Amino acid sequence: MSASSCVEIIEAEISPAKKKPKLNIDENLIQQESKSINNDLTDLSNFNITEILSNNTNRKTVCLRGSFESKEGEAVVILEKSAFVEEDLKTKEYFNKSSLLEKTFQNDIYGDYHYFPNRDLSVIKTTVIHPATEKHLVKFSAQKLYIVDETPKLYEEVILPQLSDEQLHLQWVYNILEHKSEVERLVFEDTDPVNGFVMVPDLKWNGKVDTLYLLAIVNRRDIKSIRDLTGEHLPLLKNIQQKGTEAIKSKYSLDSSRLRIYLHYQPSFYHLHIHFGYLQHEAPGILTEKAHLLSQVISNIELLPDYYQKVTIPFVVREQDKFFKKLEEKGVLSKS
Numbered sequence: 227m228s229a230s231s232c233v234e235i236i237e238a239e240i241s242p243a244k245k246k247p248k249l250n251i252d253e254n255l256i257q258q259e260s261k262s263i264n265n266d267l268t269d270l271s272n273f274n275i276t277e278i279l280s281n282n283t284n285r286k287t288v289c290l291r292g293s294f295e296s297k298e299g300e301a302v303v304i305l306e307k308s309a310f311v312e313e314d315l316k317t318k319e320y321f322n323k324s325s326l327l328e329k330t331f332q333n334d335i336y337g338d339y340h341y342f343p344n345r346d347l348s349v350i351k352t353t354v355i356h357p358a359t360e361k362h363l364v365k366f367s368a369q370k371l372y373i374v375d376e377t378p379k380l381y382e383e384v385i386l387p388q389l390s391d392e393q394l395h396l397q398w399v400y401n402i403l404e405h406k407s408e409v410e411r412l413v414f415e416d417t418d419p420v421n422g423f424v425m426v427p428d429l430k431w432n433g434k435v436d437t438l439y440l441l442a443i444v445n446r447r448d449i450k451s452i453r454d455l456t457g458e459h460l461p462l463l464k465n466i467q468q469k470g471t472e473a474i475k476s477k478y479s480l481d482s483s484r485l486r487i488y489l490h491y492q493p494s495f496y497h498l499h500i501h502f503g504y505l506q507h508e509a510p511g512i513l514t515e516k517a518h519l520l521s522q523v524i525s526n527i528e529l530l531p532d533y534y535q536k537v538t539i540p541f542v543v544r545e546q547d548k549f550f551k552k553l554e555e556k557g558v559l560s561k562s
Contacts, residue, residue, distance in 0.1 A: 263294050263301065263356040270352075272296070273303060280368040285510070289366040291358075299357025302366055306351040311434050319347055353429060369544040372559050373515055377538045381453060384552050389450065389496055399497050402426060403445060414473035419445055421462045425470055425502070430510065435478050438504040442466045449498035452491050452518060452539070457531030463524050466500055474502060488517040492541050492549075515542050 277291040279302070286307035293300055314320060326342040342348070355362055376385060401407040408426055416422035422445045431439040444462065449455065455463070471482035486503045490511055493499070500520055503509045511517060526533040543549045545561065553559040 261298065261357060263297050264354055267354060270303070273301065276300075279363065279366045291363060291366075294356065297356070300363070301354060301356040302358045302362050304353040304355075304366065306353075306430075308349050308351055308432050309434070309437050311432075312436060313434075314347060319344065351430075351432060364544075364546045367546065369546050370561075371542050371544055372550065373540055373542050374553060374558060375538050375540050378536060380556075380558065381539075384556055384558075385549065388548055388552060396495060396497055399443060399495065402443060413440060413477060414469065416465065416469055417445070418465075421465045423462075423466050423470075425473060428501070435480065436504060437507045437509075438474070438478060438480065438502070439507070439509050440470075440474070440502040442470050442500040442502065444498045447497065450496040451493050451498065452489050452523065452534055454498070455523065455527060455534050457527055460524065460527055463520065463527075467520055467524070470500070470502055480504065486512065486517075487520040488512070489520065489523060490516055491518060491539055492543075515540055 272295040273292050274295065275290050275292040279289040279291050281288045288305050290303045290305070291300065292303065320343050322344075324344055328340040328342075329337060330340060331338040374380075398407070402424060411426050412424060413427065414425040416424075423442045424445070425440050425442045427433070428439040428441050431437060444466070446462075449459065467487065470487070471485060474480050474485065475482070484505050486501075486505050486509075488501050488503075489499075490501065501509075501511070501517075503512070523534075526537075530536070543553065543559070550559060554561070
């Protein structure tokens with residue numbers, strides 16, 4: 227899923243040693259699911275585009291703003307051209323007389339063409355967010371990026387108080403944990419309330435092993451991000467590392483050495499989750515300013531149990547994020 231912010235809001239469980247701001251529950255966001263076009267959507271003929279929010283020519287992804295006829299609220303539709311699947315290339319599905327080839331250029335031994343394979347091989351992965359909030363529109367819009375070195379003091383004084391506003395609605399996470407949705411998509415589940423987790427496919431995954439992308443979502447609801455992790459959480463992290471890799475080995479025949487296992491900071495939603503991806507697949511969010519390898523996180527905490535409460539962590543902020551506005555007010559960042 228993200229797959230990068232309006233959030234539903236959780237009331238954090240607070241340790242007596244260090245009380246932190248509570249996150250309020252916005253019940254209106256919980257009720258939005260019942261109004262969503264996704265409950266009965268079968269095609270996009272009633273979608274009217276009002277704006278192209280972003281067009282990533284490298285990843286072949288476009289984010290569109292618009293609305294559906296006879297439905298209240300705006301929508302975001304994300305279209306992504308699918309990666310090639312090696313197994314399909316070895317069949318006659320790609321190369322047969324029902325496909326169409328149009329020549330566009332030839333020079334000596336070099337020829338360029340437009341190739342139109344059959345319909346089943348021309349799938350465009352589509353994500354629909356409805357009703358979309360203003361924060362969804364901001365999230366998927368092209369913006370200038372800035373990097374900030376977040377000290378523990380900056381986190382406590384500026385970032386943490388903003389989390390109740392900057393989170394993306396978490397009801398979908400709770401639906402998975404409570405078996406209200408996506409039960410058939412579960413790859414693995416450990417029901418232990420403290421060290422357990424569920425593993426599900428990321429929305430960006432097309433289901434093929436060569437683009438494997440899974441999320442391990444912890445059962446407990448008191449850990450927002452890497453900043454909350456301490457020595458207390460080592461059993462949880464090691465359990466996810468061990469059982470997550472074992473599940474992938476069993477189901478997809480991929481060894482742990484073929485996997486990229488990491489956390490994001492800042493995360494796209496503030497309920498602790500860990501990304502499992504095929505090492506040879508260049509998934510979004512794997513750059514050094516975003517991804518923190520799970521093995522390194524475990525090692526850091528073993529070295530110093532409160533490592534992530536003391537260390538400076540760099541992260542990327544977008545110009546229209548509320549984080550940016552607050553950091554600008556503090557003189558940490560400025561528009562350029």
